Amino acid sequence: MRVQDAICEGHGECHRAHPRLFPLDEAGHTAVPDGTVVPKGMEEAAQLGIDVCPAQALAVEPMRQGR
Ligand code: SF4
Numbered sequence: 001m002r003v004q005d006a007i008c009e010g011h012g013e014c015h016r017a018h019p020r021l022f023p024l025d026e027a028g029h030t031a032v033p034d035g036t037v038v039p040k041g042m043e044e045a046a047q048l049g050i051d052v053c054p055a056q057a058l059a060v061e062p063m064r065q066g067r
Pocket of ligand 1: 030053054058
């Protein structure tokens with residue numbers, strides 16, 4: 001998962017969509033580290049949290065093979 005914490009505006013929509021996948025820091029901004037691998041079976045939940053982010057701070061990209 002790509003996380004651009006610099007453009008996160010702290011809306012918390014991702015967290016409301018899935019609190020465990022999208023933790024927030026004390027300031028209400030995303031605490032998901034850039035490069036986090038979405039656990040198997042949670043792809044849909046991750047996509048939902050990504051889709052509701054008004055700042056478009058979150059994205060998924062396919063895993064690269066052989067790295
Ligand atoms: S929904 Fe987007 S802007 Fe809001 S806390 Fe999550 S990453 Fe940040």
